Amino acid sequence: MNKPHLKEILSSLALSMFRKDFFGIYHGSLSAKTETNRFLINTNEAVFDALHENSLIELYYKKDYRWNQASIDAGIHYSIYSQISEAKFICFSMPQFTTAYSLQHNVITPKDYFGFKEIGSIEIVDPKQFEDWYDRAASEIAYYFQSQKTNIMVIRGYGVYAYNRDIHEMAKKLAVLEKSCRLLMLDSQVSNYDYE
Template structure:
Protein backbone atom coordinates (compact mmCIF):
# COMPACT_ATOMS: atom_id res chain seq x y z
CA UNK A 1 0.00 0.00 0.00
CA UNK A 2 1.26 3.50 -0.78
CA UNK A 3 2.49 5.21 2.41
CA UNK A 4 1.46 8.73 1.34
CA UNK A 5 -2.05 7.56 0.51
CA UNK A 6 -2.35 5.67 3.82
CA UNK A 7 -1.18 8.67 5.83
CA UNK A 8 -3.61 10.93 4.00
CA UNK A 9 -6.49 8.56 4.74
CA UNK A 10 -5.55 8.28 8.43
CA UNK A 11 -5.42 12.05 8.78
CA UNK A 12 -8.79 12.48 7.09
CA UNK A 13 -10.75 9.91 9.05
CA UNK A 14 -9.08 10.63 12.39
CA UNK A 15 -10.29 14.25 12.25
CA UNK A 16 -13.84 13.06 11.54
CA UNK A 17 -13.65 10.44 14.27
CA UNK A 18 -12.35 13.03 16.73
CA UNK A 19 -15.28 15.33 15.97
CA UNK A 20 -17.69 12.45 16.68
CA UNK A 21 -15.89 11.70 19.99
CA UNK A 22 -14.68 8.29 18.81
CA UNK A 23 -11.03 9.33 19.27
CA UNK A 24 -9.94 11.73 21.98
CA UNK A 25 -7.07 13.96 22.94
CA UNK A 26 -4.22 11.49 23.51
CA UNK A 27 -6.77 8.66 23.53
CA UNK A 28 -7.25 6.03 20.85
CA UNK A 29 -5.12 4.70 18.04
CA UNK A 30 -5.31 4.35 14.30
CA UNK A 31 -2.97 2.64 11.86
CA UNK A 32 -2.53 1.42 8.31
CA UNK A 33 -0.56 -1.54 7.03
CA UNK A 34 2.06 -0.46 4.50
CA UNK A 35 3.67 -3.84 3.79
CA UNK A 36 3.50 -7.25 5.44
CA UNK A 37 6.02 -6.22 8.11
CA UNK A 38 5.43 -2.46 8.46
CA UNK A 39 2.63 -0.14 9.41
CA UNK A 40 2.11 3.52 10.22
CA UNK A 41 0.46 4.43 13.55
CA UNK A 42 -0.12 7.53 15.61
CA UNK A 43 2.40 8.50 18.24
CA UNK A 44 1.40 8.37 21.89
CA UNK A 45 1.12 12.15 22.18
CA UNK A 46 -1.01 12.61 19.03
CA UNK A 47 -4.09 14.81 19.07
CA UNK A 48 -6.49 13.34 16.51
CA UNK A 49 -8.21 16.57 15.56
CA UNK A 50 -5.34 17.66 13.36
CA UNK A 51 -2.87 14.86 12.77
CA UNK A 52 0.21 15.84 10.81
CA UNK A 53 3.16 13.80 9.59
CA UNK A 54 5.02 14.35 12.88
CA UNK A 55 2.13 12.73 14.78
CA UNK A 56 2.63 9.42 12.95
CA UNK A 57 5.44 6.91 12.98
CA UNK A 58 6.38 4.07 10.65
CA UNK A 59 6.99 0.84 12.54
CA UNK A 60 8.46 -2.46 11.48
CA UNK A 61 7.64 -5.79 13.09
CA UNK A 62 11.21 -5.82 14.42
CA UNK A 63 11.17 -3.28 17.23
CA UNK A 64 13.53 -0.33 17.16
CA UNK A 65 13.76 3.14 18.77
CA UNK A 66 10.60 4.35 16.96
CA UNK A 67 8.47 2.06 19.11
CA UNK A 68 9.26 4.32 22.10
CA UNK A 69 7.20 7.15 20.54
CA UNK A 70 4.39 4.99 19.19
CA UNK A 71 0.92 4.60 20.64
CA UNK A 72 0.60 2.30 23.64
CA UNK A 73 -1.62 0.18 21.36
CA UNK A 74 1.13 -0.50 18.78
CA UNK A 75 1.67 -4.13 19.91
CA UNK A 76 -2.05 -4.83 19.51
CA UNK A 77 -2.07 -3.36 16.00
CA UNK A 78 1.09 -5.32 15.10
CA UNK A 79 -0.44 -8.63 16.18
CA UNK A 80 -3.61 -7.98 14.23
CA UNK A 81 -1.57 -7.23 11.09
CA UNK A 82 0.73 -10.24 11.61
CA UNK A 83 -2.13 -12.69 12.08
CA UNK A 84 -5.02 -11.36 9.96
CA UNK A 85 -4.19 -10.83 6.30
CA UNK A 86 -7.42 -8.91 5.54
CA UNK A 87 -6.56 -6.18 8.06
CA UNK A 88 -5.40 -3.06 6.21
CA UNK A 89 -6.54 -0.41 8.72
CA UNK A 90 -6.90 -0.88 12.48
CA UNK A 91 -8.44 1.41 15.06
CA UNK A 92 -8.95 1.48 18.79
CA UNK A 93 -11.64 3.90 19.87
CA UNK A 94 -13.76 4.54 22.92
CA UNK A 95 -17.07 5.81 21.56
CA UNK A 96 -19.19 6.84 24.56
CA UNK A 97 -22.44 5.04 23.68
CA UNK A 98 -20.75 1.74 22.77
CA UNK A 99 -18.60 1.85 25.89
CA UNK A 100 -21.52 2.77 28.14
CA UNK A 101 -23.70 0.02 26.66
CA UNK A 102 -20.92 -2.56 27.09
CA UNK A 103 -20.69 -1.98 30.85
CA UNK A 104 -24.07 -3.53 31.63
CA UNK A 105 -24.52 -6.01 28.78
CA UNK A 106 -22.96 -9.26 27.55
CA UNK A 107 -23.93 -8.89 23.93
CA UNK A 108 -25.06 -6.19 21.59
CA UNK A 109 -28.00 -6.74 19.28
CA UNK A 110 -28.71 -3.63 17.22
CA UNK A 111 -32.44 -2.93 16.90
CA UNK A 112 -32.07 -0.36 14.11
CA UNK A 113 -32.14 -1.53 10.50
CA UNK A 114 -28.62 -0.45 9.46
CA UNK A 115 -26.93 -1.76 12.59
CA UNK A 116 -28.77 -5.06 12.46
CA UNK A 117 -28.00 -5.59 8.77
CA UNK A 118 -24.29 -4.78 9.22
CA UNK A 119 -23.53 -6.47 12.54
CA UNK A 120 -26.26 -8.82 13.72
CA UNK A 121 -25.36 -9.88 17.27
CA UNK A 122 -22.00 -8.94 18.76
CA UNK A 123 -20.70 -10.63 21.88
CA UNK A 124 -19.14 -8.14 24.32
CA UNK A 125 -15.70 -9.32 25.39
CA UNK A 126 -15.12 -9.14 29.14
CA UNK A 127 -11.44 -8.72 30.04
CA UNK A 128 -12.39 -9.64 33.66
CA UNK A 129 -9.75 -7.36 35.19
CA UNK A 130 -8.06 -4.21 34.01
CA UNK A 131 -4.93 -4.29 36.17
CA UNK A 132 -3.00 -6.47 33.68
CA UNK A 133 -5.06 -5.76 30.55
CA UNK A 134 -2.24 -4.15 28.57
CA UNK A 135 -0.06 -7.22 29.05
CA UNK A 136 -2.84 -9.55 27.84
CA UNK A 137 -4.50 -7.40 25.16
CA UNK A 138 -1.92 -7.86 22.35
CA UNK A 139 -2.65 -11.60 22.22
CA UNK A 140 -6.26 -11.75 23.43
CA UNK A 141 -7.66 -9.27 20.91
CA UNK A 142 -6.31 -10.81 17.70
CA UNK A 143 -7.05 -14.35 18.95
CA UNK A 144 -10.63 -13.37 19.68
CA UNK A 145 -10.96 -11.92 16.19
CA UNK A 146 -9.66 -15.13 14.63
CA UNK A 147 -11.66 -17.51 16.85
CA UNK A 148 -14.93 -15.62 16.39
CA UNK A 149 -14.22 -14.80 12.72
CA UNK A 150 -14.93 -11.14 13.31
CA UNK A 151 -13.25 -7.85 12.56
CA UNK A 152 -14.66 -6.12 15.63
CA UNK A 153 -14.16 -6.58 19.35
CA UNK A 154 -16.33 -4.59 21.74
CA UNK A 155 -14.57 -4.74 25.10
CA UNK A 156 -16.60 -4.22 28.27
CA UNK A 157 -15.89 -0.78 29.73
CA UNK A 158 -12.92 -0.22 27.43
CA UNK A 159 -13.99 0.46 23.87
CA UNK A 160 -13.70 -1.09 20.43
CA UNK A 161 -10.95 -2.62 18.31
CA UNK A 162 -11.80 -2.87 14.66
CA UNK A 163 -10.05 -3.63 11.40
CA UNK A 164 -11.21 -3.05 7.85
CA UNK A 165 -9.81 -3.11 4.32
CA UNK A 166 -10.29 0.64 3.78
CA UNK A 167 -10.14 3.71 6.02
CA UNK A 168 -13.63 4.68 4.84
CA UNK A 169 -15.05 1.32 5.95
CA UNK A 170 -13.28 1.66 9.30
CA UNK A 171 -14.92 5.00 10.05
CA UNK A 172 -18.28 3.85 8.67
CA UNK A 173 -18.34 0.69 10.83
CA UNK A 174 -17.56 2.58 14.03
CA UNK A 175 -20.16 5.23 13.21
CA UNK A 176 -22.87 2.63 12.47
CA UNK A 177 -22.11 0.70 15.65
CA UNK A 178 -22.04 3.86 17.79
CA UNK A 179 -25.37 4.97 16.33
CA UNK A 180 -26.90 1.57 17.08
CA UNK A 181 -25.70 1.77 20.68
CA UNK A 182 -26.94 5.35 21.00
CA UNK A 183 -30.40 4.21 19.89
CA UNK A 184 -30.31 1.24 22.27
CA UNK A 185 -29.27 3.47 25.16
CA UNK A 186 -31.97 6.04 24.35
CA UNK A 187 -34.66 3.37 23.98
CA UNK A 188 -33.68 1.95 27.38
CA UNK A 189 -33.99 5.35 29.05
CA UNK A 190 -30.20 5.78 29.40
CA UNK A 191 -30.20 9.42 28.28
CA UNK A 192 -32.75 12.01 27.42
Protein backbone atom coordinates in the same frame (compact mmCIF):
# COMPACT_ATOMS: atom_id res chain seq x y z
CA MET B 1 1.82 2.21 -1.42
CA ASN B 2 1.54 6.00 -1.60
CA LYS B 3 2.47 6.93 1.98
CA PRO B 4 1.68 10.66 1.79
CA HIS B 5 -1.82 9.81 0.50
CA LEU B 6 -2.23 7.16 3.18
CA LYS B 7 -1.27 9.70 5.86
CA GLU B 8 -3.88 12.11 4.47
CA ILE B 9 -6.56 9.41 4.66
CA LEU B 10 -5.63 8.53 8.26
CA SER B 11 -5.57 12.20 9.24
CA SER B 12 -8.98 12.84 7.68
CA LEU B 13 -10.54 9.82 9.38
CA ALA B 14 -8.97 10.71 12.72
CA LEU B 15 -10.43 14.22 12.57
CA SER B 16 -13.87 12.90 11.69
CA MET B 17 -13.78 10.31 14.48
CA PHE B 18 -12.47 12.88 16.97
CA ARG B 19 -15.38 15.19 16.16
CA LYS B 20 -17.78 12.31 16.83
CA ASP B 21 -16.07 11.66 20.18
CA PHE B 22 -14.60 8.29 19.19
CA PHE B 23 -11.11 9.50 20.15
CA GLY B 24 -10.00 11.57 23.12
CA ILE B 25 -7.17 14.10 23.02
CA TYR B 26 -4.52 11.39 23.47
CA HIS B 27 -6.83 8.40 23.60
CA GLY B 28 -7.17 5.90 20.76
CA SER B 29 -5.07 4.55 17.92
CA LEU B 30 -5.27 4.31 14.16
CA SER B 31 -2.94 2.45 11.83
CA ALA B 32 -2.41 1.24 8.27
CA LYS B 33 -0.28 -1.60 6.98
CA THR B 34 2.27 -0.27 4.50
CA GLU B 35 4.18 -3.45 3.61
CA THR B 36 4.25 -7.07 4.71
CA ASN B 37 6.36 -6.21 7.74
CA ARG B 38 5.59 -2.51 8.37
CA PHE B 39 2.73 -0.29 9.46
CA LEU B 40 1.99 3.37 10.10
CA ILE B 41 0.50 4.24 13.50
CA ASN B 42 -0.09 7.40 15.48
CA THR B 43 2.58 8.44 17.95
CA ASN B 44 1.98 8.54 21.70
CA GLU B 45 1.83 12.36 21.46
CA ALA B 46 -0.73 12.45 18.63
CA VAL B 47 -3.74 14.73 18.95
CA PHE B 48 -6.43 13.20 16.76
CA ASP B 49 -8.06 16.39 15.52
CA ALA B 50 -4.72 17.53 14.10
CA LEU B 51 -2.76 14.52 12.88
CA HIS B 52 0.19 15.67 10.78
CA GLU B 53 3.44 14.26 9.38
CA ASN B 54 5.06 13.99 12.81
CA SER B 55 1.95 12.44 14.42
CA LEU B 56 2.38 9.21 12.46
CA ILE B 57 5.32 6.85 12.62
CA GLU B 58 6.19 3.82 10.51
CA LEU B 59 7.16 0.77 12.52
CA TYR B 60 8.88 -2.40 11.40
CA TYR B 61 7.62 -5.64 12.94
CA LYS B 62 11.04 -6.01 14.53
CA LYS B 63 11.08 -3.60 17.46
CA ASP B 64 13.57 -0.75 17.42
CA TYR B 65 13.87 2.74 18.97
CA ARG B 66 10.84 4.03 16.99
CA TRP B 67 8.50 1.85 19.04
CA ASN B 68 9.19 4.13 22.03
CA GLN B 69 7.53 7.02 20.19
CA ALA B 70 4.53 5.00 19.01
CA SER B 71 1.09 4.65 20.53
CA ILE B 72 0.77 2.42 23.59
CA ASP B 73 -1.43 0.24 21.34
CA ALA B 74 1.34 -0.47 18.80
CA GLY B 75 1.92 -3.99 20.15
CA ILE B 76 -1.76 -4.84 19.73
CA HIS B 77 -1.78 -3.52 16.15
CA TYR B 78 1.39 -5.51 15.40
CA SER B 79 -0.19 -8.67 16.78
CA ILE B 80 -3.26 -8.25 14.57
CA TYR B 81 -1.28 -7.40 11.41
CA SER B 82 1.14 -10.29 11.90
CA GLN B 83 -1.63 -12.87 12.42
CA ILE B 84 -4.49 -11.64 10.19
CA SER B 85 -3.55 -11.07 6.56
CA GLU B 86 -6.82 -9.27 5.67
CA ALA B 87 -6.07 -6.53 8.21
CA LYS B 88 -4.96 -3.45 6.27
CA PHE B 89 -6.34 -0.83 8.69
CA ILE B 90 -6.85 -1.04 12.46
CA CYS B 91 -8.61 1.31 14.83
CA PHE B 92 -8.98 1.43 18.60
CA SER B 93 -11.62 3.89 19.74
CA MET B 94 -13.76 4.55 22.77
CA PRO B 95 -17.11 5.68 21.36
CA GLN B 96 -19.12 6.88 24.34
CA PHE B 97 -22.48 5.15 23.74
CA THR B 98 -20.96 1.80 22.77
CA THR B 99 -18.61 1.88 25.75
CA ALA B 100 -21.38 2.94 28.14
CA TYR B 101 -23.71 0.24 26.79
CA SER B 102 -20.96 -2.35 27.30
CA LEU B 103 -20.91 -1.67 31.06
CA GLN B 104 -24.37 -3.14 31.66
CA HIS B 105 -24.83 -5.69 28.86
CA ASN B 106 -23.25 -8.86 27.48
CA VAL B 107 -24.47 -8.58 23.88
CA ILE B 108 -25.32 -5.70 21.56
CA THR B 109 -28.39 -6.58 19.48
CA PRO B 110 -29.34 -3.58 17.34
CA LYS B 111 -33.03 -2.77 16.98
CA ASP B 112 -32.50 -0.34 14.11
CA TYR B 113 -32.43 -1.39 10.46
CA PHE B 114 -28.84 -0.35 9.65
CA GLY B 115 -27.44 -1.87 12.82
CA PHE B 116 -29.30 -5.11 12.16
CA LYS B 117 -28.17 -5.27 8.51
CA GLU B 118 -24.60 -4.00 8.88
CA ILE B 119 -23.39 -5.49 12.15
CA GLY B 120 -25.98 -7.84 13.68
CA SER B 121 -25.45 -9.02 17.26
CA ILE B 122 -22.05 -8.46 18.81
CA GLU B 123 -20.79 -10.15 21.96
CA ILE B 124 -19.28 -7.84 24.57
CA VAL B 125 -15.97 -9.23 25.79
CA ASP B 126 -15.13 -8.89 29.47
CA PRO B 127 -11.43 -8.12 29.96
CA LYS B 128 -11.75 -9.31 33.59
CA GLN B 129 -9.30 -7.28 35.66
CA PHE B 130 -7.87 -4.09 34.16
CA GLU B 131 -4.57 -4.32 36.12
CA ASP B 132 -2.88 -6.62 33.59
CA TRP B 133 -5.06 -5.90 30.55
CA TYR B 134 -2.24 -4.38 28.46
CA ASP B 135 -0.06 -7.43 29.16
CA ARG B 136 -2.79 -9.70 27.78
CA ALA B 137 -4.45 -7.50 25.18
CA ALA B 138 -2.20 -8.17 22.17
CA SER B 139 -2.67 -11.93 22.26
CA GLU B 140 -6.31 -11.93 23.43
CA ILE B 141 -7.55 -9.43 20.83
CA ALA B 142 -5.87 -11.15 17.88
CA TYR B 143 -7.08 -14.55 19.16
CA TYR B 144 -10.64 -13.26 19.51
CA PHE B 145 -10.68 -11.93 15.93
CA GLN B 146 -9.41 -15.23 14.57
CA SER B 147 -11.53 -17.58 16.70
CA GLN B 148 -14.77 -15.60 16.33
CA LYS B 149 -14.19 -14.81 12.63
CA THR B 150 -15.12 -11.17 13.10
CA ASN B 151 -13.40 -7.85 12.51
CA ILE B 152 -14.96 -5.87 15.35
CA MET B 153 -14.53 -6.41 19.08
CA VAL B 154 -16.33 -4.54 21.87
CA ILE B 155 -14.47 -4.74 25.16
CA ARG B 156 -16.41 -3.91 28.33
CA GLY B 157 -15.41 -0.58 29.82
CA TYR B 158 -12.45 -0.26 27.45
CA GLY B 159 -13.63 0.44 23.91
CA VAL B 160 -13.76 -1.05 20.44
CA TYR B 161 -11.09 -2.64 18.24
CA ALA B 162 -11.81 -3.01 14.54
CA TYR B 163 -9.86 -3.90 11.43
CA ASN B 164 -10.70 -4.04 7.75
CA ARG B 165 -9.21 -4.16 4.26
CA ASP B 166 -11.04 -0.90 3.50
CA ILE B 167 -10.71 2.09 5.83
CA HIS B 168 -14.14 3.46 4.85
CA GLU B 169 -15.88 0.14 5.61
CA MET B 170 -14.18 0.05 9.00
CA ALA B 171 -15.29 3.62 9.78
CA LYS B 172 -18.82 2.89 8.60
CA LYS B 173 -19.17 -0.16 10.85
CA LEU B 174 -17.91 1.78 13.86
CA ALA B 175 -20.36 4.62 13.13
CA VAL B 176 -23.30 2.23 12.69
CA LEU B 177 -22.38 0.41 15.92
CA GLU B 178 -22.22 3.68 17.86
CA LYS B 179 -25.56 4.90 16.45
CA SER B 180 -27.19 1.54 17.27
CA CYS B 181 -25.93 1.67 20.87
CA ARG B 182 -27.18 5.23 21.22
CA LEU B 183 -30.63 4.17 19.95
CA LEU B 184 -30.67 1.18 22.32
CA MET B 185 -29.90 3.46 25.26
CA LEU B 186 -32.56 5.99 24.19
CA ASP B 187 -35.08 3.17 23.76
CA SER B 188 -34.27 1.93 27.26
CA GLN B 189 -34.81 5.42 28.70
CA VAL B 190 -38.14 5.77 26.90
CA SER B 191 -39.25 2.31 28.08
CA ASN B 192 -38.35 3.17 31.67
CA TYR B 193 -40.18 6.48 31.38
CA ASP B 194 -43.32 4.74 30.06
CA TYR B 195 -43.54 2.63 33.22
CA GLU B 196 -43.32 5.58 35.62
